[in-house]
Amino acid sequence: MNSALPPPGDIESGPDAGTFRLTGAWTTAHLERLRLRLERSPWPAAGAVRLQAGALEALDTGGAWLLQGLLGELRGRGLQPRLDGLRGEFTALLELVRERLGESVPAAPPPREGTLAWLGREAWRRAEEGLALLAFFGETVVALGRNLLHPGRIRRHALLESLQSAGVNALPILALLSFLIGVVIAYQGGVQLKTYGANIFIVELVTITMLRELAPLMAAIIVAGRTGSAFTAQIGTMQVTEEIDALRTIGIAPMDLLVLPKLFGLVLALPLLTVFADAFGVLGGMTMATLMLDVSFGDFLDRVPQAVSATSFLIGVGKAPVFAAIIALVGCYQGFRVSGGADSVGRQTTKSVVQSIFLVIIADAVFSILYSWLGI
Amino acid sequence: MAADTVIEVEGLRTCFGETCIHDGVNLSVRRGEVLGIVGGSGTGKSVLLREIIMLHEPTAGTIRLFGEETGDLDEAAADRLRRRMGVMFQHGALFSSLTVLENVMVPLREQLRLPPALMESVAALKIALAGLPADAGPKFPRQLSGGMLKRAAVARALALDPELLFLDEPSAGLDPVSANALDELILQLRDSLGLTVVMVTHDLDSLWRVSDRVAFLGEKKVIGLGSMETLSRSEHPLISTYFQGPRGRAAKEHAWAGR
Numbered sequence: 001m002n003s004a005l006p007p008p009g010d011i012e013s014g015p016d017a018g019t020f021r022l023t024g025a026w027t028t029a030h031l032e033r034l035r036l037r038l039e040r041s042p043w044p045a046a047g048a049v050r051l052q053a054g055a056l057e058a059l060d061t062g063g064a065w066l067l068q069g070l071l072g073e074l075r076g077r078g079l080q081p082r083l084d085g086l087r088g089e090f091t092a093l094l095e096l097v098r099e100r101l102g103e104s105v106p107a108a109p110p111p112r113e114g115t116l117a118w119l120g121r122e123a124w125r126r127a128e129e130g131l132a133l134l135a136f137f138g139e140t141v142v143a144l145g146r147n148l149l150h151p152g153r154i155r156r157h158a159l160l161e162s163l164q165s166a167g168v169n170a171l172p173i174l175a176l177l178s179f180l181i182g183v184v185i186a187y188q189g190g191v192q193l194k195t196y197g198a199n200i201f202i203v204e205l206v207t208i209t210m211l212r213e214l215a216p217l218m219a220a221i222i223v224a225g226r227t228g229s230a231f232t233a234q235i236g237t238m239q240v241t242e243e244i245d246a247l248r249t250i251g252i253a254p255m256d257l258l259v260l261p262k263l264f265g266l267v268l269a270l271p272l273l274t275v276f277a278d279a280f281g282v283l284g285g286m287t288m289a290t291l292m293l294d295v296s297f298g299d300f301l302d303r304v305p306q307a308v309s310a311t312s313f314l315i316g317v318g319k320a321p322v323f324a325a326i327i328a329l330v331g332c333y334q335g336f337r338v339s340g341g342a343d344s345v346g347r348q349t350t351k352s353v354v355q356s357i358f359l360v361i362i363a364d365a366v367f368s369i370l371y372s373w374l375g376i
Numbered sequence: 377m378a379a380d381t382v383i384e385v386e387g388l389r390t391c392f393g394e395t396c397i398h399d400g401v402n403l404s405v406r407r408g409e410v411l412g413i414v415g416g417s418g419t420g421k422s423v424l425l426r427e428i429i430m431l432h433e434p435t436a437g438t439i440r441l442f443g444e445e446t447g448d449l450d451e452a453a454a455d456r457l458r459r460r461m462g463v464m465f466q467h468g469a470l471f472s473s474l475t476v477l478e479n480v481m482v483p484l485r486e487q488l489r490l491p492p493a494l495m496e497s498v499a500a501l502k503i504a505l506a507g508l509p510a511d512a513g514p515k516f517p518r519q520l521s522g523g524m525l526k527r528a529a530v531a532r533a534l535a536l537d538p539e540l541l542f543l544d545e546p547s548a549g550l551d552p553v554s555a556n557a558l559d560e561l562i563l564q565l566r567d568s569l570g571l572t573v574v575m576v577t578h579d580l581d582s583l584w585r586v587s588d589r590v591a592f593l594g595e596k597k598v599i600g601l602g603s604m605e606t607l608s609r610s611e612h613p614l615i616s617t618y619f620q621g622p623r624g625r626a627a628k629e630h631a632w633a634g635r
Contacts, residue, residue, distance in 0.1 A: 028498055028537055029488050060537035060569065065501045093568035100504045340518035341472025 006057035009034050011041055018044045023055045026063030034066055049074055054085030064090070064097040136333045140263065143255040155261050162265030166227040170273060174222055178210075178277040181218060182284025185209055190293050199293040203300055206285030207308040211316045215277035217364060219270060220323035224356040228331035231262055232352035235335025236345040244336075254336075263328040270324035271317050278316065311376055319367055323360045330356040380407040381443075382540055382572045383428060388437035390423055397423060399596040401437070410566055410573040412583045415593030416618070421576045422466070422544060424593065428574070429463055429542055430454060441540075459487055462533030466544040468525040470517040476503065476528045477513035483535040499535070505565075506531035507557055523554035530561070541565070543575035547582050559585045580624055584631035592618070604631075 009026040011034070013019070020041065026034060043049065051070075059067070067083075074081040086094070113121075147153050189205040235258055238244050244254050282304075289295040334352035338344045381404050388401040397420035405411050413421050426432040428439055430446050439446045441457050449457070470479050480499040484490065490498070503513055506527040517525060526546060533541060546562070547555035559582050565571050566586075577583060583590055584604050592600035592607060594614040600607050608619040608628060618624065 028484070028490075031494055031498065032490055035494065061501060061505060061534070062498050062537065065498070089568060089570060096564050096568045097501070097505070100507070101501065340516065343473035 009056075009058075009063065011037050013042055016050075018048055019050045019052065021055060022051060022053045022067075023057070025058035026056060026067065027058055027060045028062030031062050031066060034063070038066070038070055043074065043077070044079065046078060047080065049079050049081045051081060051083045052085055053083055053087075053090070056086065056090065059090045059093060061093065061097060064093045065101070068094060068097050068101065132337070133330070133333055136336070137329060139255060140259055140329060140332075143253065143260055144263075147256065147260055153256060154264070155257055158257060158261035159264050162262045163269055165230070166223060166262075166266050167269030167273060170222060170226055170269075171276060173226075174219060174273055174277055175280045177222065178215060178218055178280040179284035179287075181214055182206060182210060182281035182286075183288045184284075185214075185281075186285040186288030187292065190288060194293060199289075199295055200299070200303060202285065202289045202293055202295055203303040204307040206289070207282055207304055208312055210281035210285065211278050211308060212312045213316070213364075215281050216270075216274045216316045216319045216323060217360070218281075219273040219277045219320065220327065220360045221357055223266065223270060223273065223324070224327045224331075224360065225353055227266065228327045228356045229349050229353050231328065231331030232335040232338075232349045233345060234258075235332055236338030236348050239336065239338045240341060240345065258335075259328075259332045262332060263325065266324040266328040267321045270327075271320040274317050274320040278313070315367075315371060315376065319364065322363055322367075326359045326363060327356045330359060381405065382407050382441070383574070384438075384440040385424075385428070386438045386440075388424070388427065388439065389435045390420060390427065390432075391435045396435075396596060398434070398437075401593070401597050403591055403598055403601070405572060405574060407572055408566065408570055409588040410562065410575070410586050412587035412590040413574065413576045413593060414578065414583065414590055414618070416614070419593040420596075421593055425542060425544055425574070425576050429461060430458070459536055460538055461540040461542065462536065462538035463542045464526070464529045464533045464544065464546060466548065468517065468529040470525065470528055470532065472517050475514050475516055476508070476520070476531070479517070479528065480532050480535050483532065487536055499531075502531040502534050503528070505534060505561075507561055522549050523551060526550060526554070526558065530558070534565070537569065539570070539572060541571050541573045543573065543577075545577055546575055547577060547579040555579065555582060558582075562586050580619070580627035581630060584627055604628075 006025040007023075008030040009022070009024040012021045012023065014021075024030075071081050071083065083094075186202055186206050190199070190202055193199055193201055193205070235244070238258075244258075247254050247257060286297055286300045289300055290297060331352050334348040334355070338348045383403070383405040385401055385403040388398050388403075389396065390398040397418070401424065403424075413424065415421050423432060427434050428441070428446075433447075442460065444453065444457065446454070446457070470476070471482065474482070477496065477499050480502050481495055484495050484498060488495075500510060500513060504510065508524060508527045508531065512520065512524060512528065517528065520528060526549075530543075530546075533543075541562075543562070546558055550558065562573055562575075563586055566573055573586075575587075587604060589602060590600075590604055590607050591598050592610075592615050594600075594612075599612055600610050600615045607615055608624065610616060610619075619628075
């Protein structure tokens, strides 16, 4: 079909009064132009209108809709429109459009909601979300109790898999980032210490900040980004493809298979990752101390036992299981919140990462307050 | 090539690694006909469809759409061809983040320059044409039933008034009433818009009702091509077991009773 395209649709008045010729292609592409031409056409005030469609070259559903609308409008103005010479297939199309449009009443656009309604709905949504998270936490605890009573029910394979993916696979990136954080702290602090000639105190600066605060936090943030998001995406996709429902019908509790192994895996992995981050953070600080402050590795390591107590180390590592539980719970919870399709998976994954990092930092703050009360 | 041939497939060969599912497929589709593609599972019906709509490149052989060979088209030419075809995927493939109305407006917005209000009216028209109630427009795909999803997908496929419509399993998963309505719709569109329809289906009732010709895929090629009556009398063992089973016979009786 390489014939030239028909010219755009048009309407011409004449030759007699009340007679109009429809020409060219009445197709969707020319709708706007046609609509304007129709508006500007000199329609008579009363009487019969003859539309001669013999020269109409193409008509598609859009054009038929416009034509149908025109006939309706002319009738509405009290005129008697008549369509002549329309080709057989065009008549059938016009008929189809009339019939289908007749069946459906145009939908009213959904009413726009006011600011107050929006505020109320958002507040409700958030409250509901908080409650649902709490309910999910409760459900997990129940499932946890069930599993601890019957350790045989623990899915060992899934547990090992989540240890592998959340723990072992995160080692390289965690090592690199902790090392760099150690370098940055030593560098920033070292510049100040050097002016006072207190070079050796770099040991306190690096080890206390790393062991107590930064290593657990870094590990948690990386795990939230890497693993928490993966939990949400996995469970969410399974939700979309009805795999979760399939599990239920087979008699496998999704909690047992999907949530608890992840929770156990992360609670075991994150403290270990924290120790690993401790080591690389201190190594980074040590490297910087040697290069910039002339504190050799030997001097640095000699001073570590004096500089930092075992309590600081344990405090850091002790926070990790709590962070891990937050990340695993939020990740799984957001996965179960997925409903509908692909966009929902994306949305919940984003939420999962943001919420878990947010909650981890809140928990860290709570720990700080707690420790200062306890005086450790 | 005859002027009224819309699709021409010649010597098509498709291999995935070592296994070949097509070897020497020849097929031509005439303007204004409804062609059904049938065959057992795994005979490459959907792959053939994907190759014709330029989603998958065949290993060897040529496919001509409207006389143009698809293998050596540049992007612009391929886009021009795509504008002339509408595709309904098996599971609808509606964009889940958009409402039904917005889904139908996507091709309109991409390809035509129309004011938004007019575009909405045109999209609403397509939704009505596909037999959906107007209140389906503002709904999201996840809020629709299976039958309504299919109709919404048809509405999107029809958005640009294509000359060529591809349907992958249009009636799969539909209740008989919706399946009948969809058949009816296909026939009406064919008659009034002069549409050429290619559909992959297992639904024998719908093949009897709407298809002008049926291509039977098997043994890596088209082993039967003709009207349902011709095919159902075929002696070829694969074809006869397909059509002569209890379902095939019931569908045939049904079709004869309806005349």
